[in-house]
Amino acid sequence: MTILDDIKKMKSIDKSDVYGSIEQLPQQCIHAYGDCETVMVPESYIDINKIVLTGMGGSGLGARIMESVYALEIKHPLIRINDYDLPSWADEKTLVICSSFSGATAETIENAKQAIKRGCKWLAIGSGGTLIDLAQENKAPFYKIIPTYNPSKEPRMAVGYSVVGQLSLSSKAKIINFTKEDLERICSLLEEIVKKCNVEVPFKNNQAKKLAKKLFNKIVIFVGARHMLGALHTVKNQLNENSKTFSTRFDLPELNHHLMEGLVQPSSNKENLFFLFIDSDLYPEIIRKRLKITEDVVEKLGIGSYTFKVAANAKLSQAFEFIQFGGFVNFYLGMLYQTDPAPIPWVDYFKNRLGQPLGQWKKSK
Structure with a gap:
């Protein structure tokens, strides 16, 4: 199991x-x-x-x-x-x-x-x-x-x-x-995701658990555009802190002007990198076309990838949809590493060295 x-x-x-x-x-x-x-x-x-x-x-x-x-x-x-x-x-x-x-x-x-x-x-x-x-x-x-x-x-x-x-x-x-x-539309959507991705839903039926397994031992590169960029950053932020995993984010169309050539070396990129593309029907057609071609380039370079397509019908709802789903993915990835997601010892170490207070919630724990 x-x-x-x-x-x-x-x-x-x-x-x-x-x-x-x-x-x-x-x-x-x-x-x-x-x-x-x-x-x-x-x-x-x-x-x-x-x-x-x-x-x-x-x-x-x-x-x-x-x-x-x-x-x-x-x-x-x-x-x-x-x-x-x-x-x-x-x-x-x-x-x-x-x-x-x-x-x-x-x-x-x-x-x-x-x-x-x-x-x-x-x-x-x-x-x-x-x-x-x-x-x-x-x-x-x-x-x-x-x-x-x-x-x-x-x-x-x-x-x-x-x-x-x-x-x-x-x-x-x-x-x-x-x-x-x-708000009501967003919360209804979030509750549906909770039903589908919570811990009670077994691996074989749980999309968040399956994606976490794909991300295990990988450097995760998020790719998205427009209204999804804030949500991408949110999930990336939580991936860093909850899963203790290095990840980064690149935006379309900007990445098409430089990043693809940077994927050639080192040769270990094929084993170490994993792209997580975020697709949306609300992207302009030119952005969707760029996304598909970028997926093709990554595949030709032999680097693993997964495309998550948000399903909601409004921009804000789509952003929250990915935040909720990504929260589960990050948690499950941390569990695969058998790492308590809450402590952030290096951030706390840095703040202590800097002489910056950690905040009342840190003190009370």
């Missing part, structure tokens, strides 16, 4: 219940939307002409998903910052959305302080800490996450809270249109 059908064994490895956080993604989304309904965003926040989204690691996933899904719809210039400094043009006509699950992320705290200093309109998303303190002190709107449905307490596994929080507050600021109907 494969370990992926040994529920007792997997529970003994997954000491912090990362699996529970994956399975409860629909509940996270519903909880976040309900809590955000009480957040008041002033009318003045609509009077902006530039948008900055900030956040690091798991706390920055909402920004990436919003950026990719709504890229062609948002009327104002939008930039995502994963660094310490806001752009020089950030001013009183700029809306800055700062996200940090712990509320202690150094880069995001600095972003918030700069937004305050420059008179930007700004919003905060976090579970507490300095970020929420700054918002309260400066009377900025904020969504304080109460992570009831994130039993692992890992920020990267609070993706439903951070993403729906970002979408809800952005909708209140009239940047995008995100409705309760959108």
